[in-house]
Amino acid sequence: MRVVIAEDAALLREGLTRLLEDRGHAVCAAVSDGGALLAAVAEHHPDVAVVDIRMPPTHTDEGLRAALKLRQDFPATGVLMFSQYIETSYSAQLLEGGAAGVGYLLKDRVANVAEFSAALERVAGGGTALDPEVVSQLFRASRQRGGLATLTPRERQVLALMAEGRSNAGIAAELVVSGGAVEKHVASIFTKLGLPPDESDNRRVLAVLRYLGPAGA
Amino acid sequence: MDEEIRRVAGMILEAPLTRRNRRELLYCGLGGLAGALGFWILVALLVFGLTVSVSVIGTVVGLLLITLTLRLSRRIGSLHRRLSNRILGQQVEPPARFQPGSGALGRVDRRLRDRAAWRAIWYSLVKLPVAFVQLYAIALTVCGLIDFTYPLLWVLFRHGSSAPLPLLQPLPFGGSPTVSTWVGTYFAALVGAFLVVAGAWVARGINAGDRALVRNLLGPTSMAERVSELERTRSLAVEDSAAVLRRVERDLHDGAQMRLAALAMNLGMAREKLEDPDNATVRELIDAAHQNAVDALADLRDLARGIHPPVLDSGLASALASLAASSAIPATVTADIATRPAPAIETIAYFCAAELIANATKHSYANQIKIKIYTERTGFLRLDVSDDGVGGADAARGSGLAGLAQRVSTVDGRIEVSSPAGGPTVVTVELPLRA
Numbered sequence: 001m002r003v004v005i006a007e008d009a010a011l012l013r014e015g016l017t018r019l020l021e022d023r024g025h026a027v028c029a030a031v032s033d034g035g036a037l038l039a040a041v042a043e044h045h046p047d048v049a050v051v052d053i054r055m056p057p058t059h060t061d062e063g064l065r066a067a068l069k070l071r072q073d074f075p076a077t078g079v080l081m082f083s084q085y086i087e088t089s090y091s092a093q094l095l096e097g098g099a100a101g102v103g104y105l106l107k108d109r110v111a112n113v114a115e116f117s118a119a120l121e122r123v124a125g126g127g128t129a130l131d132p133e134v135v136s137q138l139f140r141a142s143r144q145r146g147g148l149a150t151l152t153p154r155e156r157q158v159l160a161l162m163a164e165g166r167s168n169a170g171i172a173a174e175l176v177v178s179g180g181a182v183e184k185h186v187a188s189i190f191t192k193l194g195l196p197p198d199e200s201d202n203r204r205v206l207a208v209l210r211y212l213g214p215a216g217a
Numbered sequence: 218m219d220e221e222i223r224r225v226a227g228m229i230l231e232a233p234l235t236r237r238n239r240r241e242l243l244y245c246g247l248g249g250l251a252g253a254l255g256f257w258i259l260v261a262l263l264v265f266g267l268t269v270s271v272s273v274i275g276t277v278v279g280l281l282l283i284t285l286t287l288r289l290s291r292r293i294g295s296l297h298r299r300l301s302n303r304i305l306g307q308q309v310e311p312p313a314r315f316q317p318g319s320g321a322l323g324r325v326d327r328r329l330r331d332r333a334a335w336r337a338i339w340y341s342l343v344k345l346p347v348a349f350v351q352l353y354a355i356a357l358t359v360c361g362l363i364d365f366t367y368p369l370l371w372v373l374f375r376h377g378s379s380a381p382l383p384l385l386q387p388l389p390f391g392g393s394p395t396v397s398t399w400v401g402t403y404f405a406a407l408v409g410a411f412l413v414v415a416g417a418w419v420a421r422g423i424n425a426g427d428r429a430l431v432r433n434l435l436g437p438t439s440m441a442e443r444v445s446e447l448e449r450t451r452s453l454a455v456e457d458s459a460a461v462l463r464r465v466e467r468d469l470h471d472g473a474q475m476r477l478a479a480l481a482m483n484l485g486m487a488r489e490k491l492e493d494p495d496n497a498t499v500r501e502l503i504d505a506a507h508q509n510a511v512d513a514l515a516d517l518r519d520l521a522r523g524i525h526p527p528v529l530d531s532g533l534a535s536a537l538a539s540l541a542a543s544s545a546i547p548a549t550v551t552a553d554i555a556t557r558p559a560p561a562i563e564t565i566a567y568f569c570a571a572e573l574i575a576n577a578t579k580h581s582y583a584n585q586i587k588i589k590i591y592t593e594r595t596g597f598l599r600l601d602v603s604d605d606g607v608g609g610a611d612a613a614r615g616s617g618l619a620g621l622a623q624r625v626s627t628v629d630g631r632i633e634v635s636s637p638a639g640g641p642t643v644v645t646v647e648l649p650l651r652a
Contacts, residue, residue, distance in 0.1 A: 009475040015482045022486065059467065060530040084474050084518060087528045088542030089535045107474075108514045111481035111507060113489050137543040 001124050004044060005030040006037035006063065007052040007082070016050065016110065023117050032056070034066035041074055048078035048101075048124035053090065064090050071097050078123035082107060086133040099205045103129035103165070118170070128165030128205045135163040138212040147211070150192050158185040163208045232417040233358075241420040242358060244304040245351035248427065251300065252341070252348030255293040259341045262286040284325050287334035291315065294337030297344070298435040307428055309436040312336075313446055316453075332438055340434040347430070350423040353387065357416030360385040364409025367402040384408065455628055455652040459561035466525035474517050481510035526567060533563045537570055537588055545578045546604070548586040555592045561652045562628065566590065566600050569621055569632075569646050573602040576617055581606025581642060592650065600646040608640035621646070628652045 003025050007013040010032075017027045029040035033055050041049055049070060053063035067079045071094075078101035081094060091104050103123040109131065110116045119129035139148070139160065151159065154175075161171045172182045186204075190197055195207045232238055263286050270279020301307045315334075318327035328334070363385050370382070381395035384405050396405045437443065484507040491500040521527075528536045534552035541548035558566070570588060577586050583606030590600050610618065611634075618634060625632045625646055636642040 009471065009479075011479045012475055012482070015479050019482060019486055054470065054527065058530075060527075084470055084478075085522065085527055087539045089528065089539040092538075092542065106518075107478040108481065108511055108518075110478065111485045111511050111514075113482070113485040116485075140543060140545050 001025045001048065001121060002044065002046040003027050003120070003124075004037065004040045004046045004049045006032070006034065006040075006049065006055065006066065008032045008055045009052075012052075012107070019110065019113060020117075020120075023113075034062045037063075037066050038069060038073075041070055041077055045074070046077055048080060048120060050080045050082050050120070053081055053083040053085075061090065064093065067094060071102070075101070077101070078126065079103070080105065080120055080123045080129065086131055086137065088134070088137050091130065091134050095209065099128045099165070099209060101126045101128075104134055105129060105131045106133055119165075122165055122167075122170075127167070130164045130205075132160065132164060135160050135212075138163065138209070147193050151189060155185050155189050155192075158182065159189050159208065162186070162189075162204060163212060165205050229418070230414060232421070233413045238417045238420070240304050240306075241417070241424050242355060244300065244424055244427075245354045245420045247304070248297065248300050248424075249348040249351035249355065251293075251296060252344035252351070255297070255341045256345040256348070259286060259290055259293065259338060262289065263338070280325055280329075284328040287328050287331055287338070290337040290341060291331070291334045294333070294340055294435045297340065298431055301428060301431045301435075305424060305428060307431065309432050312435070312437050313443070316450065332442060336434045336438075340430060343430060343434075344427075347423060347427050350419065351427070354416045354420035354423060356387040357412050357419060360387050361409045361412025361414075361416055364405045364412065367396060367405040367409070368399075371399055371402045386412065452628070452652040455561045456559060459559075459564055459652075462525045462564075463560065466521050466527065469517060469521045469524075470527070474514065474521065477510055477514045477517065481507060481514060484510055525564065529560075529563055529567055532557065533566060533590060536563075536567050537590060540567070540571055540574060541586070541588060544574050544586060546574075546581075546583055546586050548574060548588060550588045550590070552589075553591040554598070556650060558592075558598050558648070558650045559652050562598060562648050562650060565624055565628065565630070566598060566646065566648060569600055569625065570602060572617055572621055573644050576610065577602070577604045577606060577642070580610065581608075581640070583607075583640075583642075596650055598648045598650055600648070601643065602646075603641060603643040606640050606642060607638075608636045608642050609638045610634055610636035610642050610644075618644075 003020055005013055005016050005020075005027060007016065007030070013030050013032065017030050020027055028044035028046050029036075031037050031040050037049065037051060040046075049067075051063045051067045051070075053061055055062040055066075063081060063083070067081055070077060070079050079094070080103035081090070082105055083090075084107050086104070086106060094102055094104060101123055103119055105116070105119060109119070122129050139156075148156065148159075157175060158171055161174055166174065168179055168182045168186065172179045175182070187197075189195075190207075193211055195211060262282060266279045266282030266286055268279070269275035269282060272279075295311060298309055298311065302309060312333035315331055316327060318324045367382060367384075381397035382402070382405070384394045384396050386394070386408060396402055438446065484503055488500065488503050488507055491503060526536060528539050532554070534550070534554060537550045537552065541550045557563075570590075574586060574588075577583055581604045583604035586602065586604045588600070588602050590598070592598055618632075622632050625648065628649060630646065630648040632647075633645040634642075635644075
């Protein structure tokens with residue numbers, strides 16, 4: 001997997017580079033601001049870009065704006081936004097153009113190297129990786145709508161993992177159950193919430209996000 | 218009646234002999250000289266500065282000259298005030314201390330608007346005629362004293378010379394009389410005594426006027442000016458604390474949070490490399506360290522967000538949208554912000570909205586929250602948070618609402634709560650655009 005990293009803190013930039021190279025990925029470029037990111041992506045056409053949201057010069061949402069531009073100009077490159085904070089308005093903007101090849105994770109998640117790497121691979125492969133924090137905010141926001149109340153606790157867990165962008169196999173591994181059990185839960189969730197049956201992981205994420213609203217695509 | 222006249226006459230005649238007269242005359246001398254000198258210095262600088270600043274090239278130089286003049290005028294004013302306090306026993310407090318602005322422009326601007334300095338200039342201008350009268354009182358006294366000694370001089374030094382002695386008198390009329398007889402010197406002494414008495418009373422009169430001027434122009438500004446001064450400094454304090462919080466948050470973000478994230482990442486990588494069962498103890502330790510780093514990151518994030526929500530940097534509208542999106546009760550935001558308010562105001566509005574949404578979530582049983590934020594033509598920012606819940610919110614009981622009212626009042630904002638039992642609840646917060 002070929003990766004471009006945009007992160008202004010040198011410590012994290014180097015750490016990330018090392019982490020990814022350690023796991024056999026190629027880091028084509030590691031830059032420290034939005035402009036350099038766009039240039040690096042144009043040059044290397046990587047599979048995925050890891051983008052810090054707060055970068056110079058404004059230290060506000062530089063990374064988000066660069067990410068939106070990347071989505072538009074280089075749809076083949078996955079974008080993983082990476083930040084100290086989860087802001088639902090940011091995830092809403094990012095997901096506006098669809099959930100394919102999009103991720104939004106807290107920086108804390110790099111602590112779990114295997115999961116972080118799996119999320120990055122998912123995004124590079126055109127999938128979705130949303131932070132559990134994003135998902136729990138969405139859950140909180142849609143609690144009142146009643147639909148979720150009909151789900152069993154296990155089904156809710158499965159729904160949350162689906163919203164994060166995990167595949168059935170990923171969900172099975174996380175919950176330590178069989179793939180068949182997950183499929184059964186998923187079918188039951190889709191029936192209860194009145195969602196169309198799933199075809200691909202990606203469409204499934206979209207359907208779930210749309211159901212959870214307001215940050216959904 | 219006779220008694221009364223005699224008493225008044227005695228008082229008038231004895232005035233030159235009192236301690237007070239010496240102080241009055243001392244003040245006339247020092248204050249008069251300082252006044253005359255200060256007047257010319259300030260007028261010269263001011264006229265020069267104004268003339269130069271009229272020409273295009275000289276504007277900067279002229280402005281600098283004027284600020285210099287204002288700075289000097291404060292000094293001169295303070296000298297006058299201290300002379301008056303020390304010698305005449307007044308007790309005039311100094312005006313509020315000068316608050317320097319930041320940046321070159323800010324500093325010049327603050328100087329140009331320094332009311333105390335401008336008032337000191339007024340004092341220096343008015344002081345010129347006053348100083349003349351004060352110096353005149355000194356002249357009267359000195360001439361009088363010399364004239365008064367003529368009989369003595371005549372006896373001690375004349376020894377038969379018949380050249381007439383000039384009679385000193387600083388009056389604009391009467392010419393320059395001379396004294397050429399021994400009897401005439403007694404007349405001169407009488408005139409001298411009269412001049413000394415006159416000098417004493419002129420000094421007293423003019424100094425009374427000068428004292429009033431010092432009190433009114435060199436003392437602290439009036440209450441209304443003081444209030445506006447306090448308003449200005451308060452707004453500076455509010456803005457300043459907002460900026461400090463903003464900086465603390467950024468320092469946390471770029472410092473501790475970033476380092477902890479890197480630490481957690483390194484520990485995570487180390488953990489992956491310790492799959493070997495022989496390393497079980499080390500792995501346990503690393504697991505614990507890893508968990509601590511992750512927890513610390515979460516704590517620090519909550520702390521930093523409480524200090525200054527970073528999303529506010531992209532504007533109030535998107536910050537409120539984020540807030541609404543994470544609300545447990547569905548919330549909608551309509552925003553119409555024509556001019557961006559000061560950061561301190563945005564922060565207050567944000568925390569108000571957060572608190573009001575939290576209140577609605579806890580107490581209202583509402584199905585829907587509506588948040589409206591807009592700027593009014595009158596230069597105010599308005600935040601309306603309404604819900605369709607059960608109502609009954611009371612600013613007097615809820616400590617949350619009271620806290621909001623306090624926070625809002627630090628910038629002269631208003632908060633209005635309408636929440637009849639049975640609902641709906643509408644809370645309106647009105648804030649000035651600038652703190």
